[in-house]
Amino acid sequence: MLDLTTGAVLWCALTGLLFTGLWLWYDRRDHARLAALRHRATFHCIRCGNLYAAPRAEEPAPCPKCGHENTRLKF
Ligand SMILES: [Zn+2]
Numbered sequence: 001m002l003d004l005t006t007g008a009v010l011w012c013a014l015t016g017l018l019f020t021g022l023w024l025w026y027d028r029r030d031h032a033r034l035a036a037l038r039h040r041a042t043f044h045c046i047r048c049g050n051l052y053a054a055p056r057a058e059e060p061a062p063c064p065k066c067g068h069e070n071t072r073l074k075f
Pocket of ligand 1: 045047048049050063064065067
């Protein structure tokens with residue numbers, strides 16, 4: 001049989017582990033979800049004037065409207 005102090009310590013430790021696990025799980029999920037958006041670049045089509053975003057690794061990226069290959073905008 002556990003005394004009150006040991007039970008309270010175990011309860012706090014288990015609650016802390018639960019919230020740490022939830023924090024790590026949500027952090028990894030959000031990081032994976034936003035990683036693709038974070039590495040996107042903005043492109044401006046010089047043929048039709050369309051503004052669009054594409055992964056930065058795909059430079060030059062084809063315009064989704066006309067298919068013309070454009071380089072990313074640099075500021
Ligand atoms: Zn275009």
